[in-house]
Amino acid sequence: MKKVVVVGNGMVGYKFCEKLRSKASSDKIELVVFGEEPIPAYDRVHLSEYFSERSSEKLSMAPKNWYMENDVTLHTGELVTSIDRENKKVITHHGHEELYDKLVLATGSSALVPPITGVDKAGVFVYRTIEDLDNIISYGKNVKSAAVLGGGLLGLEAGKALMDMGLETHIIEFAPRLMPRQLDDHGSATLRQTLESLGLQIHLNKNTKEIRGNGKLERLAFNDGGNLEVDMLVISCGIVPRDEMATTCGLNTGPRGGVIVDNQLLTNDPDIYAIGEVALYNNMIYGLVAPGYDMADVVVNQLADGGKKEFKGCDMSTKLKLIGVDVGSFGDALGETPEAKTIVFEDEQQGIYKRINLSADGKRLLGGILVGDASQYNMLWQIMDNELALPPAPEELILGSRGDAGSDALGPLPDSAQVCSCENITKGDIVNAIKEGNLENVGQVKSCTKAGTGCGACSPMVADILNDTLKSMGKVVRKVLCEHFDYTRQELYDLIKIKNIKSYEDLLNTYGSGDGCEICKPAVASLMASIWNDLVTKQDTIQDTNDRYLANIQKGGSYSVVPRVPGGEITPDKLIVLGEVAKKYNLYSKITGGQRIDLFGAALEDLPKIWEELIDAGFESGHAYGKALRTVKSCVGSTWCRFGLHDSVSFAVEVENRYRGLRAPHKLKGAVSGCRRECAEAQSKDFGIIATELGWNLYVCGNGGANPQHAQLLAGDIDSETCIKYLDRFLIYYIRTAEPLNRTATWLNKMEGGLNHLKSVIIDDTLGICDELENDMQYMVDTYKCEWKEVVNDPKLRSKFSHFINSETGDPTQKFEEIRGQKIPAAW
Amino acid sequence: MNIGEELINYETVSLEEVNTWFKVASIEDFPENGGACAVYRGLQIAIFNFSRRNEWYATQNLCPHKQQMILARGIIGSQKNEPKVACPYHKKAFSLKSGKNLNGNECDLATYPVKVESGYVYVGFKE
Ligand code: SRM
Ligand SMILES: Cc1cc2nc3c(=O)[nH]c(=O)nc-3n(C[C@H](O)[C@H](O)[C@H](O)COP(=O)(O)OP(=O)(O)OC[C@H]3O[C@@H](n4cnc5c(N)ncnc54)[C@H](O)[C@@H]3O)c2cc1C
Ligand code: SF4
Ligand code: FES
Numbered sequence: 043m044k045k046v047v048v049v050g051n052g053m054v055g056y057k058f059c060e061k062l063r064s065k066a067s068s069d070k071i072e073l074v075v076f077g078e079e080p081i082p083a084y085d086r087v088h089l090s091e092y093f094s095e096r097s098s099e100k101l102s103m104a105p106k107n108w109y110m111e112n113d114v115t116l117h118t119g120e121l122v123t124s125i126d127r128e129n130k131k132v133i134t135h136h137g138h139e140e141l142y143d144k145l146v147l148a149t150g151s152s153a154l155v156p157p158i159t160g161v162d163k164a165g166v167f168v169y170r171t172i173e174d175l176d177n178i179i180s181y182g183k184n185v186k187s188a189a190v191l192g193g194g195l196l197g198l199e200a201g202k203a204l205m206d207m208g209l210e211t212h213i214i215e216f217a218p219r220l221m222p223r224q225l226d227d228h229g230s231a232t233l234r235q236t237l238e239s240l241g242l243q244i245h246l247n248k249n250t251k252e253i254r255g256n257g258k259l260e261r262l263a264f265n266d267g268g269n270l271e272v273d274m275l276v277i278s279c280g281i282v283p284r285d286e287m288a289t290t291c292g293l294n295t296g297p298r299g300g301v302i303v304d305n306q307l308l309t310n311d312p313d314i315y316a317i318g319e320v321a322l323y324n325n326m327i328y329g330l331v332a333p334g335y336d337m338a339d340v341v342v343n344q345l346a347d348g349g350k351k352e353f354k355g356c357d358m359s360t361k362l363k364l365i366g367v368d369v370g371s372f373g374d375a376l377g378e379t380p381e382a383k384t385i386v387f388e389d390e391q392q393g394i395y396k397r398i399n400l401s402a403d404g405k406r407l408l409g410g411i412l413v414g415d416a417s418q419y420n421m422l423w424q425i426m427d428n429e430l431a432l433p434p435a436p437e438e439l440i441l442g443s444r445g446d447a448g449s450d451a452l453g454p455l456p457d458s459a460q461v462c463s464c465e466n467i468t469k470g471d472i473v474n475a476i477k478e479g480n481l482e483n484v485g486q487v488k489s490c491t492k493a494g495t496g497c498g499a500c501s502p503m504v505a506d507i508l509n510d511t512l513k514s515m516g517k518v519v520r521k522v523l524c525e526h527f528d529y530t531r532q533e534l535y536d537l538i539k540i541k542n543i544k545s546y547e548d549l550l551n552t553y554g555s556g557d558g559c560e561i562c563k564p565a566v567a568s569l570m571a572s573i574w575n576d577l578v579t580k581q582d583t584i585q586d587t588n589d590r591y592l593a594n595i596q597k598g599g600s601y602s603v604v605p606r607v608p609g610g611e612i613t614p615d616k617l618i619v620l621g622e623v624a625k626k627y628n629l630y631s632k633i634t635g636g637q638r639i640d641l642f643g644a645a646l647e648d649l650p651k652i653w654e655e656l657i658d659a660g661f662e663s664g665h666a667y668g669k670a671l672r673t674v675k676s677c678v679g680s681t682w683c684r685f686g687l688h689d690s691v692s693f694a695v696e697v698e699n700r701y702r703g704l705r706a707p708h709k710l711k712g713a714v715s716g717c718r719r720e721c722a723e724a725q726s727k728d729f730g731i732i733a734t735e736l737g738w739n740l741y742v743c744g745n746g747g748a749n750p751q752h753a754q755l756l757a758g759d760i761d762s763e764t765c766i767k768y769l770d771r772f773l774i775y776y777i778r779t780a781e782p783l784n785r786t787a788t789w790l791n792k793m794e795g796g797l798n799h800l801k802s803v804i805i806d807d808t809l810g811i812c813d814e815l816e817n818d819m820q821y822m823v824d825t826y827k828c829e830w831k832e833v834v835n836d837p838k839l840r841s842k843f844s845h846f847i848n849s850e851t852g853d854p855t856q857k858f859e860e861i862r863g864q865k866i867p868a869a870w
Numbered sequence: 871m872n873i874g875e876e877l878i879n880y881e882t883v884s885l886e887e888v889n890t891w892f893k894v895a896s897i898e899d900f901p902e903n904g905g906a907c908a909v910y911r912g913l914q915i916a917i918f919n920f921s922r923r924n925e926w927y928a929t930q931n932l933c934p935h936k937q938q939m940i941l942a943r944g945i946i947g948s949q950k951n952e953p954k955v956a957c958p959y960h961k962k963a964f965s966l967k968s969g970k971n972l973n974g975n976e977c978d979l980a981t982y983p984v985k986v987e988s989g990y991v992y993v994g995f996k997e
Contacts, residue, residue, distance in 0.1 A: 525949070525950070526947075547903075547922070556947075556948045556951065557920070557922050557923060557946075557947050557948035557953065558922075558947045558948070559945070559947030559948065559949065559954070559956070560944075560945040560947060560956035560961055560963070562947075563945050563947065564945070582901065582904070583901050583902065583903050583904030583905075583945070583946075584903075584945070585945075586945070586958065587940075587943050587944075587958035590943065591943075595940075595943075595958060595959070597936075597938075598938070599938060599939055599940055842901070845907060846907055846908060846909050846914075847894065847895050847899055847900070847906040847907060847908050847917070848894050848895050848908045848909060849909050853914075853939050854912075855914070855939050856939075870936045870937060870938065
């Protein structure tokens with residue numbers, strides 16, 4: 043039995059253990075690991091997520107008991123201080139000695155701190171470990187502004203994180219451009235513009251001379267005589283390999299650090315390897331995780347299989363993550379290959395810059411830069427890496443989203459193509475795993491193959507491969523509702539309508555099995571509401587709690603009240619009523635993002651009384667609780683605004699009143715702007731209307747929320763009547779055909795033929811259903827009733843609004859606290 | 871009353887252990903295929919009228935996930951024939967029979983026997 047000791051329990055050190063244990067069990071190789079950090083290895087690549095999640099568990103590569111279960115002896119919080127090569131042992135700062143047969147150095151690197159006067163002042167940090175982040179977070183709570191020294195990949199990521207903490211944030215870069223190693227001047231300028239619009243302040247060509255302040259940082263002084271007042275500084279100027287022990291025990295290191303290794307990752311001692319960010323291969327430190335994983339693989343191959351795999355260097359392509367703007371840089375990004383030819387696409391308005399570099403003969407892709415839209419990154423990288431032939435017009439590769447050039451170009455991808463570079467997984471590996479394991483969703487593919495579990499950049503491609511493979515296997519991926527209904531939502535829509543089914547129980551008895559569940563009940567409730575426009579409270583126990591009680595449930599079990607305020611227009615009298623009701627029932631009041639007012643913290647049993655008062659004053663339900671039309675926002679438009687082209691408020695009010703109460707697969711939002719300055723943000727809505735000189739432009743399928751997407755132009759320069767007609771058709775078509783809980787944007791993304799198909803159905807009536815769609819909508823409009831009015835006037839429905847069945851009192855466990863003079867629910 | 875105390879007070883009662891049958895309300899007061907909350911000596915109990923299966927169940931009203939008094943307002947249904955209730959907040963589902971959490975690691979629910987006699991619903995307690 044051999045004994046392997048690993049120094050360093052970072053990403054690469056951990057990956058080494060994982061790979062080794064998958065090849066050799068503990069009766070073959072004993073494995074002992076020392077890590078300086080107090081917790082087991084975590085995912086440094088996603089370190090910035092710690093700012094929002096604050097959970098080191100989420101970042102953990104494997105929990106502590108993984109090491110136990112796999113017979114890996116892990117000493118955390120223990121620094122190896124020297125190596126005794128003669129006696130083949132390492133010594134730790136506790137004085138603990140450990141003998142080895144083979145030693146693997148995976149000590150990574152630390153942040154480079156340039157020798158600027160004053161770097162030792164309070165308020166100066168580096169960005170490398172969870173501990174660093176904890177320090178930054180606690181210091182950042184008490185200050186207002188921050189700067190990042192270094193405008194590279196990590197510096198920008200750090201800058202975004204600081205900005206998200208609410209600090210005024212500056213990026214200071216020595217070079218004349220951002221990400222100098224990955225971007226050219228144009229790319230940098232485009233990126234700068236976008237980052238500045240996000241709120242980062244960027245200073246290029248700045249050489250920092252001194253960090254000034256009395257004990258703590260107060261200002262930075264630059265060589266050009268300028269100053270910047272700032273409360274904290276995060277240094278991100280590069281990395282220094284942690285080769286300190288290696289140097290003292292006589293291993294060869296490079297002039298600028300790093301333990302020199304050959305293509306077997308061996309140092310000048312045949313029993314000592316170095317891998318990851320500490321290893322200097324071919325004069326190069328790879329500051330990325332994928333090459334480190336490759337190195338781990340090569341060493342495992344030698345130790346466990348007696349193999350002779352070689353490390354051959356690695357691609358340094360990168361995609362910037364998390365910062366609100368796509369940036370990708372791959373291969374020969376700067377076009378430094380002799381006689382390389384360059385194709386550039388630039389769209390200043392949208393902040394997009396794309397560049398690809400082709401070989402002199404124009405046949406091969408050498409590399410490129412993507413700023414503002416990196417959706418083609420994977421495809422381009424594959425073309426480069428697999429040396430695929432370029433299409434006859436290579437500019438097609440980077441021109442906007444014209445059709446689906448992306449997936450076409452992927453068709454000929456060979457099975458050997460590497461898809462996940464972190465885990466070194468090929469397309470063939472994924473396809474085989476899907477076929478052999480009968481995998482059906484991305485989650486399964488990820489857990490079986492590990493593809494997409496590293497930096498995650500390849501996830502969309504993994505999903506595409508899954509879909510293509512399933513299709514090629516003849517598997518129709520039918521999205522049936524749940525175990526109780528073997529039908530898709532669209533099939534159920536047709537069944538309910540054609541067979542005239544009005545209750546959930548009837549549908550379950552005729553077309554379902556079992557007793558239903560929390561998935562199919564609300565989905566069917568929504569379908570029936572969309573088709574029959576019946577009062578949802580008639581079948582109250584199949585509704586999600588919000589629809590059941592016609593109010594949004596809050597922490598602690600209270601509910602909120604949101605009356606409709608069409609177009610966001612409200613009279614002073616109505617405002618006063620809202621204020622009076624809020625005061626009487628002690629409700630927290632807030633202006634919502636949807637241009638209306640939300641009153642929170644109502645007790646269940648008070649809801650009918652509150653609504654009774656509101657209805658008396660002329661309010662109606664705002665359906666904030668339903669998968670239904672929410673708001674149609676408006677800008678003030680031509681009535682008041684000096685730029686306004688048409689009366690956007692009147693039109694918004696008309697549209698909102700037309701579709702109020704309309705239930706759909708997911709919520710629906712709209713907006714109307716009076717000119718292209720777009721103050722109503724119509725292009726982020728499910729439908730958006732913008733005034734033009736000649737009429738209105740109608741945009742559809744936009745989304746804010748988790749995955750923002752701009753709406754696309756369905757029809758331009760149309761009159762109000764046509765606009766309503768197209769909207770009627772569009773909305774019913776969506777209601778009929780979308781999967782449950784898919785917003786319009788997701789629906790369109792999945793639609794075969796995309797926007798062109800949608801246009802042909804809605805405008806050219808290629809399916810011949812437009813009359814039907816309009817009639818269905820007219821029925822919905824004609825049968826609209828305010829559901830709160832129905833409840834308020836029906837004592838039987840009213841009686842359902844009580845917490846206890848055997849007592850009149852409310853829930854005595856509800857607790858509130860106070861904030862800025864209003865109540866809020868006690869924390870849970 | 872402190873919410874934490876109530877959690878401790880919830881303790882499954884088996885049919886044999888019942889000493890008190892507490893009369894809650896008449897059958898008609900309960901929604902069909904849904905739940906309602908009853909209070910017994912400060913203890914909030916969720917009672918479910920699973921009319922589709924002609925069965926009645928009672929559990930604690932407190933969802934153990936975020937300590938919310940809410941389960942009576944959850945949607946009921948079945949998973950491979952096991953009757954269940956899903957919490958309105960985050961859709962954690964619990965078996966109505968055993969109280970077991972079916973899709974997570976929250977603790978299980980305490981359950982109580984229910985009987986129906988001459989149109990009235992009773993829940994069984996130890997005291
Ligand atoms: C109150 C409000 C926030 C505020 O204080 O301003 C709000 C509050 C909630 N939003 Fe929102 N959203 C509110 C405007 C928005 C907006 C802005 C807008 O409408 O212009 C957005 C982005 C636009 C969009 O939807 O595309 C927004 C995107 C979301 C999302 C993400 C949707 C998505 O497609 O990713 C959710 C989650 C969901 O619906 O599944 C959500 C869900 C929620 C829920 C319903 C969460 C819940 O189930 O408890 C919140 C409950 C409100 C309550 O209890 O009354 N809310 N929410 C806003 C109410 C607007 C209104 O008057 O009705
Ligand atoms: C914020 C951030 C974002 C990043 N984003 C990306 C990205 O998007 N893509 C990408 O590919 N890479 C990214 N990286 C780089 C990536 O994290 C590193 O390449 C990777 O972590 C290197 O792994 P390693 O195991 O070699 O070093 P490390 O992860 O640094 O691990 C080395 C470990 O060894 C310990 N150690 C050192 N000396 C000793 C000793 N003498 N005794 C005991 N223990 C010791 C250290 O404490 C450390 O825990 C990012 C890095 C950071 C900081
Ligand atoms: S979108 Fe145009 S019309 Fe409307 S408020 Fe803004 S500038 Fe005025
Ligand atoms: S509170 Fe019940 S699932 Fe979260």
